Structures are given as structure tokens and as C-alpha cells.
Amino acid sequence: MRIGAIEAGGTKFVCGIGNEHGEIEDRISFPTDRPEKNMSEVISYFEGKGVEAIGIGTFGPIDLNPESEMYGCVTSTPKPGWSGFPFLPTLQKAFNVPFGWDTDVNAAAYGEAVWGAAQGLDSCVYYTIGTGVGVGVYTEGKLVHGLVHPEGGHIMTRRHPHDHFEGNCPFHNDCLEGMAAGPAIEKRWGVKGHELPADHEAWEMEAFYLGQAIAGTILMLSPKKVILGGGVMHQEQLLPLIRAEVQRALNGYVVADELKGRIDEYIVTPGLGDNAGLSGALALGKAAAEKKLNLLNG
């Protein structure tokens, strides 16, 4: 089976071709630009490649409600030209194949459930911590859409007692993304995260925010796996600090081996590594090919 995959991110588009086993055979990447330009690049790439389905995992906010007139469109975004753009309909006109359509983070969560760290499980939560913070939610064998779709990167956490950074989320100042995304780290410390030493206090502070958010997610949703991806997670010293913070925050209230002795297997980095996004889109394409759209579209 030849399946197309599109990972539409805030800074770049990645398109690829893979198969039903999750193997990616070819890929291309180009900067995110105005939608007409990007769509023509996407169409050129897939033309004549004989894909049987295409999966799309994209930046949001997007319309995921199949009953809506705006289904398949980007909704309100500051990205020039993208507000209201009919992303999915444009590609459906170009290719007469089944499409999978979801947020980048839901796609990544689903890819991890099909081929990655949550393989065989019917639930996981996927965090990406990079230029923003995004959260994808897969639970009881379904990707969560609901009213719009999860936007868990913007939840409020308590402030670290030694942190004087005001936060840089334009909507909420010091929400999780405003305190813990890459740009917040850079603004707080005056250098990029990867330039800070591994024992810098920045990482304990970062773990404080992420650990609180993850503890809240565990209380609210009880996922079977928590997967942490994105550029900030390349800092390997972070993961143990986050696990400890989650345990501190829960304080033994939720009784499960996964939260005690097996926490190293419970809060993990993506099994698909930095391919989690593109592989997730591929998994959406596979589900579309197999007509598992009820799984994807609620």
C-alpha cells in the first residue's frame, strides 16, 4: 500500500510517502508560506505517485466536525492567508483518494498508538514542547475532537516560586505554553535552551511546569501512556526531572504501578522519534484507506 502523509507545521511542511507498516520511503520539506503556494507544492509532490490515501496532521485551529460547512478548513489563525483556508477540500479536489484529517498533535498521538511508544494501547496523550506546546489526546480507541479539539498547551499551572518571568503567551501570559515553550526559555534566560548547561536551574523550572501539567492530565484523563516530544525534549536531563515532578504532584493519590516503579516506561519520549509527526499523518492516511474514519471522526 502506498500512503501519502502531510505534516503541516508552523514553520515547515513535511510531505512523505510510506506504507501500512509505518515505513516512510520518501519525503520532502519546504517552509510554511501562504496557503496557495504550499498547496501547489503539496500537489506537485504527490502528483503521479499513485498514493491510495493521504493523511494530514496540521497546525490548528482547524474544523474537525464532518457536519460543519467549514470541515477541513483552518479556522482563525494569525498566519497570513490561512484563516478560513479550505486545506482539506483543496487537496480533495486534486486527489480522488480517502483522506485522514486531524491536528498535528492528534496525528502524532495516533501514530504512537499504531507504531510507537503506545503501540497496542487504546489511550495515550502526546505533548510536543517546542516553539509552542501542543497536546494530542487518544482515549478509549478514539482521537478526541469534542467541541473544537484539545488545546492543552494553554492550561494554567502554578508559577514556580523563584520564577519572575512574566510569560509570553499573547492570550494568557503565564499559561503552560507561555512559561515552558522554547521561546519562553529563551526569553527568560537570554539564550536558547540548547545553550544552557544540563545542570542549569532552567531545567528544574521547566520540569516544574511540565510535571504539573502532566499530573493534571493524568488526573483528568488517566491515559495509559504519556509521550513527550518536540525540540525542548531533546534535553535528555529533562525527562527524569519531569517524572519526579509528576510523582511529587500526584503524591500517591492515583494508585498504579505505572506511576510508581514503572514510571520510566509510562512517561516517555516518542517511539517514532522525530518522525512522530509525519508517521502520525501516515497513520491517519492508513486509517482512511482502511475506512476506519469512524475512529478518527468520532
Next chain:
Amino acid sequence: MRIGAIEAGGTKFVCGIGNEHGEIEDRISFPTDRPEKNMSEVISYFEGKGVEAIGIGTFGPIDLNPESEMYGCVTSTPKPGWSGFPFLPTLQKAFNVPFGWDTDVNAAAYGEAVWGAAQGLDSCVYYTIGTGVGVGVYTEGKLVHGLVHPEGGHIMTRRHPHDHFEGNCPFHNDCLEGMAAGPAIEKRWGVKGHELPADHEAWEMEAFYLGQAIAGTILMLSPKKVILGGGVMHQEQLLPLIRAEVQRALNGYVVADELKGRIDEYIVTPGLGDNAGLSGALALGKAAAEKKLNLLNG
């Protein structure tokens, strides 16, 4: 169809008999005591009543994993005699009918989706704010269990700047339950909530905590309806304060009519009123009778 319903709460058991339309025809109530005593009361009540299925919505934590040896048991609880007690297996031995089995708050969420405020929707979140705070989660047509089951009453929120109460959760001190459940109100102000005037600052503080928690839930899960039940919600002045606090916390980030002009239809009290718990158990029984157990058990 005659369906049995059991609402097992921290202070009392309610048993009832109803039909597939959600009408409750008979009920009985007795104090929560040691499990052997309560089980014999439950069995006496249903004996000879000819029920075709029984739904149970119970205090937790409980084992909801059908593959687990402990499926149907209460897990760790300070309630004398209940830790590890085989609640569901005991009743299965007594009655050879299909059973529905879930937490009290998941049952209430499901009942609201079948007959109440979320009727026809495939997602809702049900909060009960009473002697504790509990959260039931129904999303994409499924009750959420996951690793254990949601325990959203214990998430951390920011502290109100004028609140000097230390909190009274034995696990987390000042988590949501520790700050906003009935006993926290009583301990903070020295009188029970219903003795405080409607314009007392207690209610703005209460809305501050609940609104933050609900905003976090909307970001994380994007439910199609938020339903607030439990004794504390009998204070009618609370609901408008909570809606305003949710809007303040989200600050326009999630774009949906339900969060703007239609918030009065979005954050609501239970459509089933104080019957939400027993009706939820009845809805679980109905689903069991109709063999929709895949819906209930993931």
C-alpha cells in the same frame, strides 16, 4: 423493560428500578456501611423484582479493566471493609443479568448524555461538587477509563490571592477538592455553605477555583457540554460567577459560540437534577441490557 440502578455514594446507597426511557419507578436509600451489610440490603431490594439488567455507579477508586483479576472490585479506600471488596462479583453471583459498572461520576455523565443536559451529544464532562469533587468524562461516545479512571477533582489550581485557607485534601492540601468542596467552604468560613449569604465573597472565591478547573478541562478535552452537579451547586448565584470565570481564564483563545454568547447553554446544571446519579446508573443498566458494553468498557 425493568432495569435496576445502584448509586453507591460515600454517605448513602440509593437503589432504584426504572425503564429504558429513564423513568424511575421505585427507589430506596440506606446509609453506606460495611460492604457485607450494604450488599445484603441491595440483594434484598432487587430480589424478586424481575430486573433484566443492573447498572452500578459507585464511589471509587474501582477497577474498571475487564482483563484485570480485580475487575469489579473497589481498590484502595479508607472506607472500612471496602478496600479490595468484590462489589460487582458479589452482585453477579446473586443476579444472573447483565451489569453496567462504572464510577458514580462517569455514570452521571452518561445519564446526562442519554436523557439529560447532554442528550444527543457524544461528549460531556460532569462535575459533582459536594462533600468531595468528582469528574466524569464522556468523550467521542465513550466513557473514559484509561489507566484507572479520571480523578479530576484533585487537579491543582492557582490559589485565590485573598485566600489564606491552607486546604484540606489529605493528599494535596490545596488541590481543587481541598479548596472548593463543601467541607473546605465550611472550614474556611466557619459555617456551612448554605448558611452564607448569596453575596458573600465565598462564592466569588468558589467560582475562581471551579472556573479555573473547568477552563483547564475545556482546553484539555474540548467537551461539548459541561454539567455541574452536587450539593454546592444548589447555590444558584454560583453558576453565573463560574461562567464568567471560565471566560476570563480562556480569554477568547478557544473560538466557539458555546464559549461566548451561548455559554448559558454550555455550562449548566444537570438536566436530571438530583437524579443524575441514579439515572446514570440506570443508563449503565440500559446499556448493559442492550449489550452496548463495548461503549462502556472501552
